[in-house]
Each structure stands twice: as structure tokens, then as C-alpha cells.
Amino acid sequence: MTEREPPPADHVHYWTVLVHMDGCHHYGTTFRCACGAHRAQGAERDFKRDVYASVWALPDDCGRCAALMGGARRKPRFDRTLEVGADEWIRTPL
Numbered sequence: 001m002t003e004r005e006p007p008p009a010d011h012v013h014y015w016t017v018l019v020h021m022d023g024c025h026h027y028g029t030t031f032r033c034a035c036g037a038h039r040a041q042g043a044e045r046d047f048k049r050d051v052y053a054s055v056w057a058l059p060d061d062c063g064r065c066a067a068l069m070g071g072a073r074r075k076p077r078f079d080r081t082l083e084v085g086a087d088e089w090i091r092t093p094l
Contacts, residue, residue, distance in 0.1 A: 006035075013081075014034065016031060018031060018038075021042075024056050024062050024064075025044055025058075025065045025068055027045065028040065029041055029042065038082045039080065040080050041078060042077070046074060
């Protein structure tokens with residue numbers, strides 16, 4: 001199996017972390033499988049439910065932090081996969 005050909009139908013992805021990024025109001029992680037597929041997932045921080053999330057917040061410097069801390073609705077969590085040979089990302093089945 002090479003990165004240019006899709007894996008067998010019974011292949012199960014084994015994800016390894018490529019990058020984890022923490023921002024003031026969001027976080028995300030990208031993964032890669034040995035078959036060449038990629039996965040990305042992340043979300044905005046929940047300042048209401050997670051008291052520790054406020055450690056990351058910069059409400060004086062970031063408008064989105066200020067909005068979220070003021071009660072703005074969070075954007076939906078994302079979890080997408082790019083399969084080998086695919087042209088676009090798809091929602092990852094959970």
C-alpha cells in the first residue's frame with residue numbers, strides 16, 4: 001500500500017497526532033494515518049462549562065473571546081477526514 005492508492009476496504013485508520021494547536025478561544029488537532037489519510041478536529045472553548053478554559057481567554061485583545069465570554073453561541077465542533085485520493089474533506093463518522 002502506498003500513499004497514492006486507497007487502502008483496502010477493511011482498513012481501519014490508526015491516527016497519530018501531527019499538530020495540536022491551542023488558541024485563545026479555540027483548539028484543534030490534526031492527525032495522519034499510515035495509509036495517507038488525514039483527520040482534523042476542533043472546537044471553540046466553552047467558557048461557561050469549563051472554568052479552566054478561561055486561562056486561555058484574551059477578552060481584552062480578542063473580540064471572539066469577549067463575545068464568547070459574554071454569552072455568544074459557540075460555533076459547532078468539527079471533525080473531518082480526508083481519505084486517500086479524495087478531493088474534499090468529509091465529516092468523520094463517530
